[in-house]
Each structure stands twice: as C-alpha cells, then as structure tokens.
Amino acid sequence: MGTPTGTGESVITVSGLRMRYDDSFEAVRGIDLEVRRGEVFAFLGPNGAGKTTTVEILEGYRRRTAGDVTVLGEDPAHAGPSWRARIGVVLQESRPERDLTVAECLRLYAGYYPSPRGIDETMELVGLVGQADATATRLSGGQRRRLDVALSLIGDPELLFLDEPTTGFDPSARRAAWDMIAGLRSLGVTVFLTTHFMDEAEHLADHVMVISEGRIVAAGPPGTLGGRQRAxxxxxxxxxxxxxxxxxxxxxxxxxxxxxxxxxxxxxxxxxxxxxxxxxxxxxxxxxxxxxxxxxxxxxRPSLEDVYLALTEPGADAPPLEPPEAPRHPEAA
Incomplete structure (x- = not known):
C-alpha cells in the first residue's frame, strides 16, 4: 500500500452532499469526505452506488442538489478556467487525436494551460519517451492509457482524478501503471482514484472510502478498513x-x-x-x-475484497465490521 504523504491540508472537503434526480431518485444521500494534499485517495463502490455522480460533482461537471463542496479552495459549481487548469481528469474511456503523434497531442493540449509542464518531462513521467513519434492508432492499450494520463498531467495539475485507470490491462501493464501512479507522489500531486480492483486500491491508496447506495459505509487506511486488522x-x-x-x-x-x-x-x-x-x-x-x-x-487475514463485499453486499460471508470512520479534519491531523 502507499506510504501516507498527506500534509494535513484539505484539497477536497465535502459536507452533506446530496444529489437527487427527477425528484424521485436520490443517488447521493448526505455524504461527507475529505482528501488531504499529497495522498492517493481511493473511492470505491459498486455500479449505481453514487460514485460517478460524486466524482462529476467534484470535477465541476454536475450541479449538486444540496451540501457544501470545496475543491482546491473553490466551489466546483462556480469555479472558472483558472481553477480548472489546476486539476487533471482521466476518464474511464477517451479518444486521443487519431492523426497526431504523442508529442503533437501533448503540444496541442499544453496550449490550453497557462503554465504547462514540459512535453519531454511529461512523456518521461508516464514512460512514453520511446513513442513520441507514434500516432495514437499505433499505441497499445496500455500505452494509450499512459497517453491519457500524460494529457491530464501536461497542465501541471495539483489534483488528478483517475477513473478506472487500468481496466482491460494485463497484469504486467497494470503493475507498470501502478508504478506510474505511485510516482506522482514525488511531484506532490494529489490523486483521487476510482477503481473496481481491490488489489489496486490496497497497493496505491493511503486512504480508502466505500460508498454503497448513496451513503458512505466505511473509510480508513486499506489495512484497517472495517476493522479487518482485528478480524x-x-x-x-x-x-x-x-x-x-x-x-x-x-x-x-x-x-x-x-x-x-x-x-x-x-x-x-x-x-x-x-x-x-x-x-x-x-x-x-x-x-x-x-x-x-x-x-x-x-x-x-480478511482481504480488502472480503471487507468490501461485506460492506456493499450485506449477508456476504466476511468478518464483523466497524462503523464508518468519522470525516477527517485538518485540525485533527
């Protein structure tokens, strides 16, 4: 698992977040969460749990029904271009420019930011130096995912949202991607990770939070989530x-x-x-x-997957679980 590097300063703070659709379905039901600067934060939950809705609100792409949200000191619902330049987003699926090379894609995207990271430096960070002159259509699946991350890093973000970064990867490509993500700590980048792979969350995350049916059901370091260290x-x-x-x-x-x-x-x-x-x-x-x-x-001991299944599927055969951890606050760090 990752080595905690958070400074205690809040990068994301959420209180009482709610999201209702068509006055009939409440996807997010009053959740609280906090992400500290410099940590890898894994946000886990089954399909339909409210995970994607929450992330889209944090990224500023969806308006919430209620609650307070602060990301990098601003409300995403009202933040402008200067705020957006401080975050990077890697979607679960994306389509880079087909007819441009890796270097050309990065040069194009760099023009959108006031203080972009160097193109050569960015390619080195994600392991694409050898593919600088390759077009997106010639890249393997793992290399295209690296390009997705490179495009999100070219603006030199403080906060990076990673949505299912290794879906479809073979074991070797997944391990290489983990090394790349873990290396972002050395840059001081805060990573908000969503994944369905419990081994990925355990390997990378400093802090894990599980959402189920729109509510937070557990939070804490991967090794102690749900009291698994005492099970x-x-x-x-x-x-x-x-x-x-x-x-x-x-x-x-x-x-x-x-x-x-x-x-x-x-x-x-x-x-x-x-x-x-x-x-x-x-x-x-x-x-x-x-x-x-x-x-x-x-x-x-029970694995993170054992605990996750017990939390999200009541009745599964797993160890007794503790109540969800209270939201963290900087002054308590």
Whole structure:
C-alpha cells in the first residue's frame, strides 16, 4: 500500500452532499469526505452506488442538489478556467487525436494551460519517451492509457482524478501503471482514484472510502478498513497422511471451522481465530513432534475484497465490521 504523504491540508472537503434526480431518485444521500494534499485517495463502490455522480460533482461537471463542496479552495459549481487548469481528469474511456503523434497531442493540449509542464518531462513521467513519434492508432492499450494520463498531467495539475485507470490491462501493464501512479507522489500531486480492483486500491491508496447506495459505509487506511486488522485470521492446511482431526491439540481442535476426520491425507482443514499465534504454536509443535510436514500451511487475514463485499453486499460471508470512520479534519491531523 502507499506510504501516507498527506500534509494535513484539505484539497477536497465535502459536507452533506446530496444529489437527487427527477425528484424521485436520490443517488447521493448526505455524504461527507475529505482528501488531504499529497495522498492517493481511493473511492470505491459498486455500479449505481453514487460514485460517478460524486466524482462529476467534484470535477465541476454536475450541479449538486444540496451540501457544501470545496475543491482546491473553490466551489466546483462556480469555479472558472483558472481553477480548472489546476486539476487533471482521466476518464474511464477517451479518444486521443487519431492523426497526431504523442508529442503533437501533448503540444496541442499544453496550449490550453497557462503554465504547462514540459512535453519531454511529461512523456518521461508516464514512460512514453520511446513513442513520441507514434500516432495514437499505433499505441497499445496500455500505452494509450499512459497517453491519457500524460494529457491530464501536461497542465501541471495539483489534483488528478483517475477513473478506472487500468481496466482491460494485463497484469504486467497494470503493475507498470501502478508504478506510474505511485510516482506522482514525488511531484506532490494529489490523486483521487476510482477503481473496481481491490488489489489496486490496497497497493496505491493511503486512504480508502466505500460508498454503497448513496451513503458512505466505511473509510480508513486499506489495512484497517472495517476493522479487518482485528478480524479473525484464517489458518488452512491439509492433514498429513495418517493424521485425523481427533489427533490435533485441543487449542487447534477448538478453532476448527471446517474439516473431516478421515485419515487419507487429503483432508483440508480451516481454522478461525482472533489470536492466530495461540493456535499456530500448538499446531506446529504437534507437527514437529509427530514428524509431519505442513507444506500448504497458510495464514491470512480478511482481504480488502472480503471487507468490501461485506460492506456493499450485506449477508456476504466476511468478518464483523466497524462503523464508518468519522470525516477527517485538518485540525485533527
């Protein structure tokens, strides 16, 4: 996960945000949020949760029904060109100029800003130096996404909105994109990220917020979201040949959530414990004393995806969750 670099200064502050459509459907139902300068903030939620509506309001593309919103010190609903030059937006889908090269696209977009970043510097930031003379139609999917980010960075923004930046990427391209996004911290750029990939949010984000049915249901660092750091750990292993559940030490048997009593060496055992060391110690001692090997022994806490599903799909099998974190304020930093 990302290393927190926020300064405590608020870049985005939202209070009581509401958005109603046609007086019948309320997409956003009174949410609060805060993003601090220099952090990567991941905004997560299923389709229809109100995520896109919220982001469009923050970007100044949609008028809200109620609530207070401040982005870079101004209300996006009334901000002018000088404010817009301070933000960058990468949409989920975009179409760069087909007949222009990468360098020509950047030169064109640079003309829209009062103090643009250098073209060569921007291409280097996103790893497109080798494609400077390539047209958009000749770029791979990953390279085109890099061009999208480059076009959003050419104006030297303070705040960057990234919407599903790695959709459709293969694993290698996704990792390269993560490195690029993480590198924006060194520029002091604040990143507001929306993604459906929980591993992406965990790898990149300093702070995560989950919205479901128009309401914030959890917020916090990825490692502690929903109290996952205190949720019961799962310990799994396969019973060695000739062993049975009855032969396991008492503390291990007490923690068994699933397992069978057979002795054919293929029985899978699942243990759950809020104190995994109290179970692992006796388990390992038993295996060593009996001369058993446990090659597939695995210990895991609930993943961010486990917690996310529990938060957005009530009834899913996941650990107990804590109430949503209260909104952060600079004076509390």
């Amino acid at each position: 019961a750990a799962e310990i799994t292993f396969t019973l060695p040949p000739g062993a049975s559940l009855a032969a396991l030490p008492g503390p291990v048997r007490d923690a068994v959530s699933y397992g069978t009593a057979g002795t054919n060496g293929t029985d899978h055992v699942l243990l759950r414990s809020a104190r995994p060391l109290a179970v692992l110690g006796p388990l390992i001692a038993w295996a060593e004393d009996a001369g058993h090997d446990l090659p597939d022994l695995e210990v895991r």
